[in-house]
Amino acid sequence: MTSARPAPTRLRILIEASRLFAIRGYHGTSTRDIAGAVGIQQPSLYKHFATKHEILAALLDEDLGPALARIRAAVAADGQVAVRLHAFVVGDIAAVLSLPYDVRGLYNDDVLQLPELAAQARSRARLHAATADLVRLGVEAGEFVAEEPEFVQGAITGLLLEVVREQGPEPAADPRTPATRVADFVLRSVLADPRRMPEVRAASATLAARIERAG
Amino acid sequence: MTSARPAPTRLRILIEASRLFAIRGYHGTSTRDIAGAVGIQQPSLYKHFATKHEILAALLDEDLGPALARIRAAVAADGQVAVRLHAFVVGDIAAVLSLPYDVRGLYNDDVLQLPELAAQARSRARLHAATADLVRLGVEAGEFVAEEPEFVQGAITGLLLEVVREQGPEPAADPRTPATRVADFVLRSVLADPRRMPEVRAASATLAARIERAG
DNA sequence: CCCGAAGGCTATCGATTGATAGCCTTCGGG
């Protein structure tokens, strides 16, 4: 084993902290709140995390790391850009919805501007830049309408946050349904030729299945 | 005059508080921070607002009141639903972008769940419900694809927040350009017949002009 | 059998929080 499996307490801290951050915000949640939700005393938190913001950083890292890997794979892959973008959006949103954490409190400006989380803010900027790059490929190839890639990336981000917001704290039982709804919504709007939608959806589904088999 | 014009200090408190809430969040902003940005001492704030959350409530009220009036007018109006929805989205986003306040920190869950802001949370729920109603009209009339109205409403909300986030603290010099971009994005995705887009855009523009003349 | 690390606990710290008390100046209406 390269790493010891994390103590269950550490995981419970992350889960409960993420829920409290979602409801009351990072600054509105005290370390005593978190400890109380976990069922331990406040100083015991510091046996697992050196500071409060380290809890937040761990949550962001667990979300951002895989997301960056997914978007990079989508940018580097070949095939139609519309299919790659659709499959990425479905996979990304499904992954976020499947996390045991409540990510609603993680991506607010007030939290990503903390100086201690500069590394996570940079990761998020890279994620956004790579997403915009993928959109730009589609625009340049003539697959998409001539829309600013950064605006489309922002739209994807906004839709993801909105879906997460609707869902609430529990991991989704069926994450691919809302995820596909978002991907369809985005591609209906960006596709230069809307008649391609059925074909794009089908190709995205088989691409997703191929990725899942590859693990 | 039915009401005395608000003292400039009160307005400056609202402006500076909104910017700080956007950057650090409501809970992350102290009353001393706000007072310092305004250039007064912390206890002087309480000559204008009885509590900290009253500042937040005033900001939300100034945004939600007009927004509710706009969506209700759009639901009650007659004409094609696509045109009404397009014009509402353009007008709503342009209005938010024209505010002297930075609204980025106002619509986070952590703030709307405060028990002291229950009234504002209800207003926002009504705004969302009315928006979904308008979308539902379009779906039932066959103008829109068969998408869940609540999802489309959420998408509009998410896109609005994303545009506001990109823009930053200053009121927009040209609010209608990004506003129209969002409205176009949404309607391209919802319109059952995408070929109607040019016609919808044109009718929306003349409708907006008529509303502006009416004041 | 023991010993040290892991992970709980209580007690406590200094800093910061939102809010109040009370004083002083400005200024417009009677």
Place this chain on the structure above:
DNA sequence: CCCGAAGGCTATCAATCGATAGCCTTCGGG
């Protein structure tokens, strides 16, 4: 001319914040 409201100010409060010190128990490897 004055007087009271408006709106600043200083000083201060109790509560709460994140974090540290130090003690005790559990438990797995040698």
